[in-house]
Amino acid sequence: MTTSTSTKSQTPTAAHSLAHLNVLISGASVAGPALALWLARYGARVTVVEKAPALREGGFAVDFRGDAHRTVLRRMGIWDEVHRRQTHMGRQILVEADxxxxxxxPAFLMSGDVEIFRGELSKILHERTRDRVEYVFGDSVASLTEDSEGVAVTFDHGAPRRFDLVVGADGLHSHTRRLAFGDESRYLRFLGYYVAGFDVPNHLGLDRTARIYSEPGRTLLLSNYGADPARAGVGLVFGSERLDYDRHDVKQQKKILADRFANLGWRHAAGALDGLESAGDLYFDAIAQIHVDRLSRGRVVLLGDAGYGATMGGIGTGTALVCAYVLAGELAAARGDHHVAFAAYEAEVRDYAKGCQKISGNAGPFLAPPTEKKIRSRDRMYRVLSSRFLAGFFKRLTEKAASDIALKDYARLDRQP
Ligand SMILES: Cc1cc2nc3c(=O)[nH]c(=O)nc-3n(C[C@H](O)[C@H](O)[C@H](O)COP(=O)(O)OP(=O)(O)OC[C@H]3O[C@@H](n4cnc5c(N)ncnc54)[C@H](O)[C@@H]3O)c2cc1C
Structure with missing residues (x-):
């Protein structure tokens, strides 16, 4: 573990000013607004374009763990706010069919140091940046043309504009990556599982708890995190060959889920799945990883899931915050020289992001083991880990990847010889 210890909220000095820099960020979820926060602090002009008509609210809870996450949350100045809005999830229980x-x-095993809904985190970042950053919702980059002076950008709806740099923070299926790096099929590694999430009425009256039921190759998780007693979250994970479906066709995705989870043996499954048809906020994706050979091409750079994403289990949210801190810091340290800054960003984060991504590789088989025997052996392992002593050991293991980066203190760099 090699994290620097200074965790004060950072106010960059004048020597770091990026006032001459005009940056476009694509994607307003976590990575995009986090980078916007830092770049605005360094004085850059920042525009964030988001395809959705408003900030997206959905998503499961995400957690932070270890020193690097803690350091970055503190330096961003959002540590207290994240804690104020954390989930307070209690026990999660693996159940039999009856x-x-x-x-x-126990909660200490599952929820990291602090856990928050992805949508809440996104809101915090947006609230902290919206006065200093231009947000454009309901639009998307249509084309990028780079020359020696910058990047000419056209949009689906807005007028063409020029920027010095373009950042792809638009997720696992990044549109920016497609435009600047080529087709997704070159970079996306499918891991044999799908995951879905949606909200239903809390018909079991769950209160800050979850019930998890597995059959070979499929798992249903029903949870209530306390934010709204009337609603429960359904999480579905299933093993599958690669499916051919339209990512924008929600009806088709609901049909896939209904077919895959038909006749699930848990006695409360039908009640939970009844809400699927009318769910307005379905999240559905393959469990997959992104592997690019380089994180930048010219003036275009990838951040967060777009560059090194893993659908789940890879601490993607914490990684996105850490890497946003590094990218902005390197740009400031290089006084906006993107050749120097992008190379330094890549050198700083590449192994770190890969290490976090690696632990996601087993997420599917672990969440939805393929055989009854494997379900039982996973459960036995969970039972052992639930003891306080072993949980501490387990916690240190998962923190290792999350903390395995030597964070520079960018606010102090100009004072170093
Ligand atoms: C609605 C939603 C729900 C999620 N739910 C979960 C979850 O339950 N569990 C989990 O582990 N991870 C979830 N994630 C992913 C999680 O947020 C990321 O793994 C992590 O936080 C890193 O975030 P990111 O900002 O790099 O990417 P993402 O969070 O994926 O954000 C990408 C953003 O880019 C936007 N975008 C996409 N295409 C374009 C375009 N052409 N132009 C402009 N903007 C575009 C998207 O709308 C989104 O806001 C979810 C993401 C979203 C957007």
Missing amino acids: DTERVDL
Whole structure:
């Protein structure tokens, strides 16, 4: 573990000013607004374009763990706010088909140091930046043409504009990556599983708890995090060959899920799945990883899931915040010289991001083991880890990848010889 210890909220000095820089960021979820926060602090002019008509609210809870996450949250000045809006999730319970409890997973095992809904985090970042950053919702980059002076950008709706740099923070299926680096099929590694999430009425009256039921190759998780007692979240994970479906056709995705989870044996499954048809906020994606050979091409650079994403289990949100801090810091340290800054960003984060991504590789088989025997052995492992002593050991293991970066203190760089 090699994290620097200074965790004060950072106010960059004048020597870091990026006032001459005009940056376009594509994507207003986590990575995009986090980078916007830092670049605005360094004085850059920042525009964030988001395809959705407004800030997207959905998503499961995401957690932060270890020193690097802690340091960056503090330096961003959002540590207290994240804690104020954390989930306070309690026990999660693995259940049998008749709903008897098989294994109890205590909160300290599952929720990192602090856990927050992805949508809440996105809101915090947006609230902290919207006065200093231009947000354009309901639009998308249509084309990027680079020359020696900058990048000419056209949009689906807005007028063409020029920027010095363009950042692709538009997720696993990044549109910026497609435009600047080529087709997604070259970079996306499918891991044999799909995941879905949606909200339903809280018909079991769950209160800050979750019930998890697995059959070979498929798992249903029903949870209530306390934010809204009337609603419960359904999470579905299933093993599958690669499916041919339209990512924008929600009806088709609901049909896939209904077929895959038909006749699930848990006695409360039908009640949970009844809400699928009317769910307005379905999240559905393959469990997959992104592997690019380089994170930048000319004046275009990738950040967050667009560059090194893993759909789940890879601490993607914490990684996005850490890497946004590094990218902005390197740009400031290089006084906006993108050749120097992008090379330094890549050198700083590449192994770190790969290490975090690596631990996501087993997320699918772990969440939805393919055989009854593997379900039982996963549950036995969970039972052992639930003891406080072993949980501490487990926690240190997962923190290792999240903390395995030597964070520079960019606010102090100009004072170093
Ligand atoms: C609605 C939603 C729900 C999610 N739910 C979960 C979850 O339950 N569990 C989990 O582990 N991870 C989830 N994620 C992913 C998680 O947020 C990321 O793994 C992590 O936080 C890194 O974030 P990111 O900003 O790099 O990418 P993302 O969070 O994927 O954000 C990408 C952003 O880019 C936007 N975008 C896409 N295409 C374009 C375009 N052409 N032009 C402009 N903007 C575009 C998207 O609308 C989105 O706001 C979710 C993401 C979203 C957007």
